[in-house]
Amino acid sequence: MSSATKKIGEIQGLRALAALLVLLFHAKFLPGGFIGVDIFYVISGFLITGLLLKELSISGRISLRAFYLRRSKRLLPASFLVLFVTAIVSWLLLPPISRGSIGRDLIATTLYVSNYLFAWWQNDYQNLNAIPSPFIHYWSLAVEEQFYLFWPLFIIALAKLKSSRKFLFGFWSVTVITFALGVWLTVIAPIWAFYSLPTRAWELSIGALIALLPRLQNQNRVVALFGMLGLLISTFWFSETTVFPGFYALLPVLGTAALLSSIGNWPNSIQWLATNKISLWLGKISYPLYLWHWPILVLPIAFLSRDLQVWERIAALLVTVLFADLTNRFVEEPLRVKVVSPSRLIKFVGFAMIVSTLLGLGIVKTTTSAILVDGKQVTLASIEARPTPYDNGCHLNYHESISPLCEFGKLDANKTVVLYGDSHAVQWFPALEKLANEKGFKLITLTKSACPSIEVVRASVGAFQMSNCASWRKSALNRIAEAKPDLIVLSSFEHFIPAGDPGRVEQWWATGSKKTFQILQPMSPKLIYLLDTPLPERNIPDCLASTRADKCLANSQIGLPQVADFQIIDPAKWLCDITCPAVVRGNVAYRDASHISVATSLELSDQLWLALLDQGFSL
Secondary structure (H helix, E strand, O other), rough: OHHHHHHHHHHHHHHHHHHHHHHHHHHOOOOOHHHHHHHHHHHHHHHHHHHHHHHHHOOOOOOOHHHHHHHHHHHHHHHHHHHHHHHHHHHHOOOOHHHHHHHHHHHHHHHHOOOHHHHHHHHHHHHHHHHOOOOOOHHHHHHHHHHHHHHHHHHHHOOOOOOOOHHHHHHHHHHHHHHHHHHHHHHHHHHHHHOOHHOHHHHHHHHHHHOOOOHOOOOOHHHHHHHHHHHHHHHHOOOOOOOOOOOHHHHHHHHHHHHHHHHOOOOHHHHHHHOOHHHHHHOHHHHHHHHHHHHHHHHHHHHHHHOOHHHHHHHHHHHHHHHHHHHHHHHHHHHHHOOHHHHHHHHHHHHHHHHHHHHHHHHHHOOOEEEEEEOOOEEEEHOOOOHHHHOOOOOOOOOOOOOOOOEEEEEOOEEEEEEOHHHHHHHOOOHHHHHHHHHEEEEEEEEEOOOOOOOHHHHHOOOEEOOHHHHHHHHHHHHHHHOOOOOOOOEEEOOOEEEOOOHHHHHHHHHHHHHHHHHHHHHHOEEEEEOOOEEOOHHHHHHHHOOOHHHOOOOOOOOOOOOOOEEEEEHHHHHHOOOOOOOOOOEEEEEEOOOOOHHHHHHHHHHHHHHHHHHOOOO
């Protein structure tokens, strides 16, 4: 095997590894498999920069037209094939009320701006429980395509400079600036840090630096071993609760860079793993593997209204491999050897983008805005309406930490009630506001998404770490001390995972609740903890739109009631008998997969008032 062939084979093996990691992560078999995207980025930066610098050294110029046409021919046919198939299957399988988001996502994906759409969408905590978009995995391709748009222009601009170190300075500048931006945004806006090109560009420019500097290449086997060790640690140590990208992204990125810098000198064991026939084949089909895997995994979940069992996930991965091989065989390979004129390629790309955009608009047009509940048409807007604090700025989102002064009800009343907690506290705002107006007390709200009122250490939901929860609690407690309320009502989502120690959840909650009680006790004579509402198994409006109401049930087993010392109110008895139905007294019980609807909150106001009186609160 020649040295060049050997290096190509090892890069294909790295591609295979990256694709497999992502597939196994999304199939819930590998906790840190999401680093496969980072591996892809470093490889892409290495290969693309190497090609551009080689063209520049040979011809003295870079043909942007030829570069973009090559990228389009390589990436777009398979991409559009998967887009079209996924869009049509989604339209057939998903409930009509979900079609608007499917069409919107298709259009954004077609235009390669889906990363920013998904960042905006997921930055709203309320959208985390929606049906996962079958196009969401295209976010990483959008980042890569955006990089391809500006990187050749950047290299051309650098080439015009006279300094002998112009490329080194330019590449390092991109690396340092975008890495620093990524670390900063991971703390204050983790969703945007995850999805944005300006916070991910350093991963591609690390690969570019390997391509630029010959002295970084041809490293020995020890470097390769350290690189593989970095990838292994990342794969099995990282999880959805890892603060990412941030500093943690250095481990898989530098691990991949170490492997690329020692290409051709890998230890025999690593080389065999990368260049055996199966790895080379998987590397060859890695792109369609990535394209197909997510819709094949997620659409059955949406259709079946449940998670896939282990054997079903394995079957989905096997189907993914089959589809990827067919796509490579009948789309990618024929196009790779076929000479396509630039004009025909441009026409194809333009036509495909127009058709895809029109398909997205057509899907949006078929969206229904109402569902049938107890024989009545109920609009989706009324079901998904959110409590007032979301709209007037009183309920804080991710990046905010200072609660404004928000008062409701009878503002000059002798009695003051504080509602304190996260979105599972603010779901009771409609009921408490109604009571404040009817009974004549002042209501103050202090709420923030994904930050429980209980003093748990840096709680997390999935991958999203709320670093400013402590700051918000400090601000909220100062407001409570100033207000001197007669009653504090606390409530929180009870499925948070205390950071760093998910195995001791109950202990953390018990300790945190005791600490919170001790802090609040001097501030108010009455402290009541409103236990969390039962958690639905899926998004209730989507479920009602696609099946019978008796198939849309919530879990009557409540999360974590370890709230020491507080007086307790359990709302589950108002929502559940033996089971927790989706429709309660003619109202859709939940507006998503987590929060009770405004109508339900209002309907339960009388029960809440009686419970408060029963706990000793009086006017």
